[in-house]
Amino acid sequence: MIAHAIETHDMCYRPGPGFELRDVSLKVRQGAIYGFLGPNGAGKTTTIQLLLGLLRPQGGSISVLGRQVPRELPRILGATGYIPERPHLYPFLTVAQAIRFHGAFYRGFDWAYAEELRRGFDLRGEAKLARLSKGEMGKLHVLLVLAQRPELLVLDEPTDGLDPVVRRDVLSALLDFCSQGAATVFISSHLVHELERICDWIGVLDRGRLVAELPMHAFKNGIKRIRLDHPPSLIGDTPFLLVSRQQSALDQVWVVRGWQPTMVQWFQGAGAEVKEIVDLDLEEGFVELLRGARTPTS
Amino acid sequence: MFKQVLVAQWQTSKLAVGLLTLLSFCIPLLAVLYGGDLAGAGRERVGDWLVAADRVAQLLPFIALLVGLLLGTLAWSADLAGRHVYALSLPLPRGLYVSMRFGAGALFATIPGAAMGLSSGIATLAVALPPGIHAYPLELALRFWLASLTVFAIIFAIAGASRRGQVITISVIGAAVTLDVVFLLFGVDYSVTAEALLLLTNWPGPLSLLTGRWALFDV
Numbered sequence: 001m002i003a004h005a006i007e008t009h010d011m012c013y014r015p016g017p018g019f020e021l022r023d024v025s026l027k028v029r030q031g032a033i034y035g036f037l038g039p040n041g042a043g044k045t046t047t048i049q050l051l052l053g054l055l056r057p058q059g060g061s062i063s064v065l066g067r068q069v070p071r072e073l074p075r076i077l078g079a080t081g082y083i084p085e086r087p088h089l090y091p092f093l094t095v096a097q098a099i100r101f102h103g104a105f106y107r108g109f110d111w112a113y114a115e116e117l118r119r120g121f122d123l124r125g126e127a128k129l130a131r132l133s134k135g136e137m138g139k140l141h142v143l144l145v146l147a148q149r150p151e152l153l154v155l156d157e158p159t160d161g162l163d164p165v166v167r168r169d170v171l172s173a174l175l176d177f178c179s180q181g182a183a184t185v186f187i188s189s190h191l192v193h194e195l196e197r198i199c200d201w202i203g204v205l206d207r208g209r210l211v212a213e214l215p216m217h218a219f220k221n222g223i224k225r226i227r228l229d230h231p232p233s234l235i236g237d238t239p240f241l242l243v244s245r246q247q248s249a250l251d252q253v254w255v256v257r258g259w260q261p262t263m264v265q266w267f268q269g270a271g272a273e274v275k276e277i278v279d280l281d282l283e284e285g286f287v288e289l290l291r292g293a294r295t296p297t298s
Numbered sequence: 299m300f301k302q303v304l305v306a307q308w309q310t311s312k313l314a315v316g317l318l319t320l321l322s323f324c325i326p327l328l329a330v331l332y333g334g335d336l337a338g339a340g341r342e343r344v345g346d347w348l349v350a351a352d353r354v355a356q357l358l359p360f361i362a363l364l365v366g367l368l369l370g371t372l373a374w375s376a377d378l379a380g381r382h383v384y385a386l387s388l389p390l391p392r393g394l395y396v397s398m399r400f401g402a403g404a405l406f407a408t409i410p411g412a413a414m415g416l417s418s419g420i421a422t423l424a425v426a427l428p429p430g431i432h433a434y435p436l437e438l439a440l441r442f443w444l445a446s447l448t449v450f451a452i453i454f455a456i457a458g459a460s461r462r463g464q465v466i467t468i469s470v471i472g473a474a475v476t477l478d479v480v481f482l483l484f485g486v487d488y489s490v491t492a493e494a495l496l497l498l499t500n501w502p503g504p505l506s507l508l509t510g511r512w513a514l515f516d517v
Contacts, residue, residue, distance in 0.1 A: 101305070
């Protein structure tokens, strides 16, 4: 059994001036639900298209399910369920035709499960795709990839623009599927709260760079906002990672990663007084992480 | 897999195939519309009739061109709309997918050809030809089919090319036209586009099938 379902080393891609994906080294553990976070335009979709061989990298290496991209692409894609950012199915087909078309390309396509999901999602077989609502189209995409019984699910903003009810249906179906087997899920989103509930590992991409990759619990528990009096002006070696530092009228606010309660002593040793320590939720942590990545601290 | 590609491609091509099949079927019949019984007709009337039939038959290369153009473009229309993302994410070698798309389009291109062959046969049976005049329904249908397929293959290749490939093609055409304009401004009696067209449309150029005389009846 392979350790990582997705592994990239120094992956680089520059489609033109203005944007560049630089030295992206991802490691997605087999069986993980990996949330790929980043603001709009960070390069999430480009990264996914590189992983699936839709684009060719200009540097580095990519391995998916233990196989090299692009050399073993058909085998990789045969075991991967992919939902792209924009609907890509042929709009002139009916739901039943779209299922037949898609299923014909996958050896292990589970026709019975597809039918079960179609009924569960309340999708009419004779409905034309062009007439489906955004929510119905989202459900159809999920149906198709789940019925493939894939080893890896790559989902690019799968719930973007869906109403809360459909979003819940879609996420429930995905989680049900994950609980049945050992599928790895790589899910990209800028909806931080959504990933907080389902992911056990996250990677954060900003401006084409991977700025963090860590287990969800470490991210959630280790990011703190600390309010200080008399903070040290010079920062040498810290037992935590300083993400950002902001001066307010009364005190200074630090955002740190990798925090442990015993680290209060470091501040005391530096002559600072810790006034408050606040846990940041994923969204706040994400925003602070991006802020820190964009304005490096001295 | 091929069946599903065929079904999907049929959805985008069926209207074009239907109209082109109807046109291809009608033209040979139009060519003999006022032919009637020519067995005892005079030389002049037979000559006039042959000229009229030839004029109508000259529409056939344009129909063949249209078949190739439309079916070549429509073969990729669904994938182009989705920026090829669906096709590229399917688990099969890209060459195989392209072959299936090509095969489906080529199959559809045979339908107007078959209709043309059928109506040429009917047209041949509908007229009593005078001695020395022969009908060539099979030959004409084969030529029509090959011409359609050739244009289809060229358009299929251009429409399915990557953006880079399309930019290169358009750039080459643009450069040829620019050169022509420059030659015209400097009074040089040479045209790159005219030479290229001659190369393409004269034997062994791929489009030579479209040029020359298209006749259902001849001596």
